[in-house]
Amino acid sequence: MNMNMKNAFLAVPLSVSLLIPTGLNVVSAEDHAKPSVTTEAVELRSTLDNLLSEHAYLAVETMRKGAEGAPDFKEAAGALSANTEDLAGAISSVYGEEAGEKFSKMWTSHIGFFVDYVKGTAENDEEKKQNALDELSQYRQDFSQFLESATGERLEADALAEGLQMHVNQLIGAFDSYVVGDYAKAYEYEREAINHMYGVSKGLSSAIVNQFPDKFNNTKAVTPAADLRSNLNHLLSEHAGLAMMAMQNGIEGSEDFKASTEALAANTDDLAAAISSIYGEEAGQQFEKMWTGHIGDFVTYVQGTAKDDAAQKEKAMEALKNYRADFSQFLETATEGRLDADTLSGNLQQHVDHLINTFDSYVEEDYAATYEQLRESYAHMFGASKALSGAFVSQFPDKFAMEMPSEMPDTGMGGTADSNSDLWIFASILALISASALFYRKQAKQ
Amino acid sequence: MKRYHLSIQILMGVILTLLVACGGTDSQVVSDTAEQVSAKENDQSSENVREEATMQKKKQGTYADPIIKDEDVSVSPKRLQIPAIDVDTDIENVGLLDNGQMGVPEQVENVGWFEPGAKPGARGSSVLAGHVDSKTGPAVFYNLQKLKKGDEIFVTGESGERLTFVVTGKDVFPQYEAPVEDIFGYTARRSLKLITCTGEFIRSKGGHQDRLVVYTELKQSES
Known part of the structure; x- marks a missing residue:
């Protein structure tokens, strides 16, 4: 089947003209620096994109392997651990070794709670599952607090906790859907869980870059x-x-x-x-x-x-x-x-x-x-x-x-200012004249 | 290239071992099937194996709960209401002026939304600017400085959906010393900023000397 498809697309000629959008003027005079995808800030965002999304991906897959009792479960979990170490390395490079270790500990523990949830499911043990969810809830608070202080409150603990709750719910949702055999939903969830991490990376990289502008050559992540x-x-x-x-x-x-x-x-x-x-x-x-x-x-x-x-x-x-x-x-x-x-x-x-x-x-x-x-x-x-x-x-x-504006807007014309500018006086006189004209007209009418 | 540390941390190791142990026989069976790589030949047998190996997995079941995801609640703003200062006005789209300034609404009684920036309700900085005065008297944002923490602001989108924002604070900056990149730049918050002029009016120095910025954030999960 795919061979036919292959032939079909070979038959479609590669038309150069189709690929060039019309009506696009390449303007050389630019007020802004040329847009770039390789600034220091964008590299940071990209690294976090990689590691955070890979975390979600591996977490979903590892839990799925766990549900299947698959023979490669251990290695999948190992990959998830290796990803954690890389993430901790990235955090350390920004916030220092101590923060990196703290991060690694919290992050590893949250993975452990997911494993507990998988175990609880395997053993049909509702209490164990609930305990795992409770632990994840506590982790959410602690981890959000950690990131809020690390980023100098550029990220808010409340919003972070909400985001983390979504992450937790998506992983659990992907797993639960898989376990009941709703595979379409399981994969939809996996895609959402991956997608969600790009928002996290966007927020985190932008906060880090704003916190240490010099480290990132004053470039922006977003x-x-x-x-x-x-x-x-x-x-x-x-x-x-x-x-x-x-x-x-x-x-x-x-x-x-x-x-x-x-x-x-x-x-x-x-x-x-x-x-x-x-x-x-x-x-x-x-x-x-x-x-x-x-x-x-x-x-x-x-x-x-x-x-x-x-x-x-x-x-x-x-x-x-x-x-x-x-x-x-x-x-x-x-x-x-x-x-x-x-x-x-x-x-x-x-x-x-x-x-x-x-x-x-x-x-x-x-x-x-x-x-x-x-x-x-x-x-x-x-x-x-x-x-x-x-x-x-x-x-x-x-x-x-x-x-991005380089200046604030001009949102005032001075009509309420205590200024003795000539123009202002002139305007006032004009206003007075027209007011008196109106007055006279009214008088005349009566 | 990436660094690889395949060593599993001790804690994880313990947990994982427990898990593998608890599913011991199951994983044995599955690994046996993995040895036989022909999917077609083993279709039936692997089906049977899977019935045992999986947990409470029911084939082709459904998971009723809707997918939980980041919903986009942002709107293309058309109307602004601020009951605390008696504002109810239309919103115009504005962009950048040639001199790099954010544009302003053509009508002094309207408010301008910086259209290249974030939409109200989206993560990032959505910015609305309104005049403090016209040439002859007060304009739409004359009383903006009276807003205080907790005051509510309503933004209505083009299809009638209304978002509520809550004032979180305000700042006054000299016109040319405002942190423009912070005011207009990305943030993970769903922020809406209201800008107007304030301070002394010196025509020879470009008019009002300062800018007032009122910070608000989306009030979550109304409806």
Whole structure:
């Protein structure tokens, strides 16, 4: 099926003119600094995007593995722990070792409470589940307080606690849905849980940057260019994350396989929408076709693995090779050469290798390698989004310009001021004259 | 590249071991199936295994509760009401002037919303500016300085939805020393800021010398 699709999209000519939006003037005289996706502040946000979203992703997957009693549960949990250490490292780099350790301790404990919840579910022990939720509630208070003081109240404990409650509810929701067999909802929840973390990263990075402007060269974490990079961070890494799990589900013949591929397709829709917003509908559709085609190639590979059919696997790899060439060319054309097809092709090769290696390790039951590669594969996508967003922003700087006033508005004309300005007097006299004129007219009328 | 520390912390380790232990036989069964990689061949058997291996999982069940997510409650503002100072007025969209200033409403009785910034109700800084006076007398924000902590402000969007904001504080800054980036920049709060002129009026120095900023935040979960 995917081979047909492949042929279909090859038949669609790559039209250069379609990819260039009309009516966009490239203005050279700029009042503002050129928008950039690589400022110190945006790098911080991107790092937090990576680690926080990966936390949600791994947490959901680990809990799911726990529910299944899957053999790779321990390694999935190990990846979650490794993510915690990286997060603590990021916190330490901003707030010092002591804060980093404090963070690590709290963060690890909250993961433990989730594990308790999974255990409670396994043992059908409502009290244990409730205890876990109570502990999570307490953690919420403590952790929010920690972040409020760390950021010098740039983040409010109350709002943070509310956000954390949502995080907790989303993870629990994803898990509970999974356990009752509502897989569509489980994956919808997983996507929401991942999405939620990008808001957290946005708020946290912006607070940190405002707190230590010098450390970040006075750059801002939230700009239109930064938002684009973050959006691509989100969608590209989610693509890799969902793809790796869908491949595992595929080989296992899991009940939730279909739901996981639907989540992947929903992610593709969102990616196509992002491309459309920059390059127009037609380009978005072209993108979607190619992208869906490459997902189909991975499916072919998984099926080949299931049937132990080396030829089919080879065929899939061949198709992926073609995809790489076509897709790289598509992006080079769209960005008017800002992205180089050869370089892109190399990066796409890495993406393909990451996914295939993660999958092969899984099939070989080398779960330590599986999750090490899974994390690398996830992180790799943040490099891809950096390159893509950089090219897009450089192509359309006006679209991503920061509209921030340099001055406060002029919201007064002096009509109530005690000023002896000539004009004011003149205006008053005028007013007096017109008032007396009115008076006289009234008099005359009577 | 990332640092990898695959060592599981002791605490986690203990908890995980307990969990793995409690599901011991189950994971054994599942790992057995994993050895046989052919999904199709094992469809039936893995189905059976899964019935045992999973917890109370019922196939194709439904999870009734709606998805909990960050809802976007922001509005494109059309009307501003501040009962405490008797304001009820239309909102115009304004942008940036050539000199870098935030624009102001054309009508002195209206209020201007800085349209390139955040919408009221969204995370970030939504900014409304109104005149303190016209050339001849008081204008819409003449009494803005009278607002105090706790006063409520209502913003109505284009489809009639109304948001409530609560005053959290206020500041007066000399016109050219206001922290513009903080006032207009991103914050995780759903903030709405009201700006007007204040201070001495010196025409030769550009008019009012100071700016008043009233800070408000969205009152959560009304309805």
